[in-house]
Amino acid sequence: MSRVLTAVAWPYANGPRHIGHVSGFGVPSDVFSRYMRMAGHDVLMVSGTDEHGTPIQVQADAEGVSPRELVDRYNRVIVEDLHGLGLTYDLFTRTTTGNHYNVVQELFQGLYDNGYIIAKTTLGARSPSTGRTLPDRYIEGTCPICGYDSARGDQCDNCGNQLDPDQLINPRSKINGETPEFVETEHFFLDLPAFAEQLNAWLDTRDGWRPNVLKFSRNLIDDLQPRAITRDLEWGVPIPLEGWKNRDDKRIYVWFDAVIGYLSASIEWARRSGEPEAWRKWWQDPEAEGYYFMGKDNIVFHSVIWPSILLGYSGPKPQALGALSLPTEVVSSEYLTMEGKKFSSSRRVVIYVRDFLERYDADALRYFIAVAGPESNDTDFTWSEFRRRNNDELVAGWGNLVNRSISMAAKNFGEIPAAGELTAEDETLLAAVRAGFDSVGQLLGKHRQKAAITEAMRVVGEVNKYFSDQAPWKLKEDKARMGTVLHVALQAVQDCNTLLTPFLPHAAQRIHELLGGTGVHAPMPEIREVEDLDNGVTYPVLTGDYTVGTKWEHVAIAPGTKLEAPTPVFKKLDESIVEEELARLQS
Numbered sequence: 001m002s003r004v005l006t007a008v009a010w011p012y013a014n015g016p017r018h019i020g021h022v023s024g025f026g027v028p029s030d031v032f033s034r035y036m037r038m039a040g041h042d043v044l045m046v047s048g049t050d051e052h053g054t055p056i057q058v059q060a061d062a063e064g065v066s067p068r069e070l071v072d073r074y075n076r077v078i079v080e081d082l083h084g085l086g087l088t089y090d091l092f093t094r095t096t097t098g099n100h101y102n103v104v105q106e107l108f109q110g111l112y113d114n115g116y117i118i119a120k121t122t123l124g125a126r127s128p129s130t131g132r133t134l135p136d137r138y139i140e141g142t143c144p145i146c147g148y149d150s151a152r153g154d155q156c157d158n159c160g161n162q163l164d165p166d167q168l169i170n171p172r173s174k175i176n177g178e179t180p181e182f183v184e185t186e187h188f189f190l191d192l193p194a195f196a197e198q199l200n201a202w203l204d205t206r207d208g209w210r211p212n213v214l215k216f217s218r219n220l221i222d223d224l225q226p227r228a229i230t231r232d233l234e235w236g237v238p239i240p241l242e243g244w245k246n247r248d249d250k251r252i253y254v255w256f257d258a259v260i261g262y263l264s265a266s267i268e269w270a271r272r273s274g275e276p277e278a279w280r281k282w283w284q285d286p287e288a289e290g291y292y293f294m295g296k297d298n299i300v301f302h303s304v305i306w307p308s309i310l311l312g313y314s315g316p317k318p319q320a321l322g323a324l325s326l327p328t329e330v331v332s333s334e335y336l337t338m339e340g341k342k343f344s345s346s347r348r349v350v351i352y353v354r355d356f357l358e359r360y361d362a363d364a365l366r367y368f369i370a371v372a373g374p375e376s377n378d379t380d381f382t383w384s385e386f387r388r389r390n391n392d393e394l395v396a397g398w399g400n401l402v403n404r405s406i407s408m409a410a411k412n413f414g415e416i417p418a419a420g421e422l423t424a425e426d427e428t429l430l431a432a433v434r435a436g437f438d439s440v441g442q443l444l445g446k447h448r449q450k451a452a453i454t455e456a457m458r459v460v461g462e463v464n465k466y467f468s469d470q471a472p473w474k475l476k477e478d479k480a481r482m483g484t485v486l487h488v489a490l491q492a493v494q495d496c497n498t499l500l501t502p503f504l505p506h507a508a509q510r511i512h513e514l515l516g517g518t519g520v521h522a523p524m525p526e527i528r529e530v531e532d533l534d535n536g537v538t539y540p541v542l543t544g545d546y547t548v549g550t551k552w553e554h555v556a557i558a559p560g561t562k563l564e565a566p567t568p569v570f571k572k573l574d575e576s577i578v579e580e581e582l583a584r585l586q587s
């Protein structure tokens with residue numbers, strides 16, 4: 001057994017999340033964590049909402065609310081959506097907690113003391129008419145990289161590149177349209193080039209990574225520049241240094257504070273568990289492993305910037321929290337598109353998680369993401385393909401096997417029948433299903449979830465074939481053989497259900513109960529209202545007890561267990577849903 005940190009990308013709290021977001025970070029990290037726990041590992045899965053930065057401030061201004069009100073709203077929406085998907089976070093928190101502020105400031109101070117944060121004079125924007133500093137969000141101009149004409153002072157929303165206000169072409173103030181003047185101002189920079197050698201040496205040891213992630217990361221290291229980690233902004237974590245901590249016009253930049261969330265959430269989890277030092281078991285034990293899940297637009301933060309922060313805090317001078325471990329693997333997914341287009345809330349090419357879960361089951365989406373999601377290529381979500389996979393694979397393949405084996409046993413025996421002597425076919429099938437624990441498990445451990453679920457569904461296909469070949473419905477005259485065939489089939493169903501549990505936890509719990517099982521088979525997260533450990537505000541977190549639940553192993557079924565006629569576990573989707581959903585997209 002080993003300790004496994006599952007570090008999941010932090011969804012940005014400026015709106016509800018759509019299914020493209022959760023296909024990149026949410027579902028794959030949960031499938032992995034569920035499997036690792038079932039296989040006996042001690043998993044700590046953490047994340048939260050990312051709540052600082054200019055886009056939050058801009059949107060709050062537009063709505064006439066405070067940034068705090070805006071993030072309170074979307075933190076709750078996102079927590080509820082992730083709960084609906086059954087994502088088993090040990091702690092899903094947020095970046096506006098007192099705990100997070102303390103940890104971010106500790107890391108900033110530690111990096112500063114170790115000489116990796118340098119003050120630099122840069123050009124900041126000022127309003128010529130008032131003489132006041134213009135925060136980044138009030139400056140707009142043309143992006144020097146892609147030519148988009150409404151890029152903001154810190155970021156271009158069109159190409160996603162980070163910018164500095166003085167890089168904008170034709171900069172203008174959003175307040176009164178005047179051209180800002182640029183005057184010298186001081187900001188803090190993270191000395192990324194100082195880590196280039198260590199980062200390259202570390203990447204040399206990372207053979208198991210997806211090749212595109214490794215190659216992309218190496219290219220970034222070839223071209224490292226010091227990076228600004230403070231901004232002209234009022235919404236964010238204050239700079240902890242003397243002379244700066246009371247300034248209300250300068251804040252730590254959002255990308256610097258958000259990646260530290262993995263550590264601060266682990267510390268918050270430990271503090272809430274009553275064992276405040278317990279986080280160290282995942283962050284300082286060299287045997288512990290850390291897997292980071294995200295979409296490909298976030299690779300730079302996880303394979304370059306976050307490791308640099310960890311290296312710079314860990315030495316040369318020891319800091320209060322001690323040396324911190326680098327990621328074992330950065331598991332990046334590609335993009336999901338929808339009906340051939342990029343997801344876009346403004347262009348209404350979108351389906352939010354919440355709307356999806358109102359109309360369809362969470363496991364239907366989890367299945368689609370696992371089998372057809374953007375694991376290593378960009379993939380496309382279409383409603384017709386979603387319906388086809390749901391109906392042909394989940395309903396007709398797996399659901400039908402569950403339904404017909406249990407209903408036939410319930411009708412003819414009222415319980416799980418005992419097996420008589422097994423034929424070669426019976427033995428072959430049982431062995432093939434049990435081999436699935438190795439084959440599916442190995443793929444899951446290597447982040448090859450698409451291959452893993454395909455393998456599990458291949459095993460389901462073997463069981464379906466066995467059932468058709470043995471045709472227990474024709475054995476009314478030979479009840480003993482009928483009982484044996486149904487016993488073998490139900491044993492295979494139970495084992496297949498275990499193989500599919502990381503992917504389809506809601507259905508797996510129901511099938512466990514249909515087979516006469518009691519108790520928790522697949523644990524689920526809960527939403528808990530908690531008080532901030534440092535400042536008394538309350539907020540919802542996702543957490544749960546995941547030590548219960550079925551293990552990743554064959555368990556013999558018990559003859560004599562009562563069975564009742566089942567109701568279908570998966571819903572068949574009518575052809576009309578495709579047109580309805582496409583009409584919603586266009587409205």
Ligand SMILES: [Zn+2]
Binds near residue numbers: 144
């Ligand atoms: Zn751009």
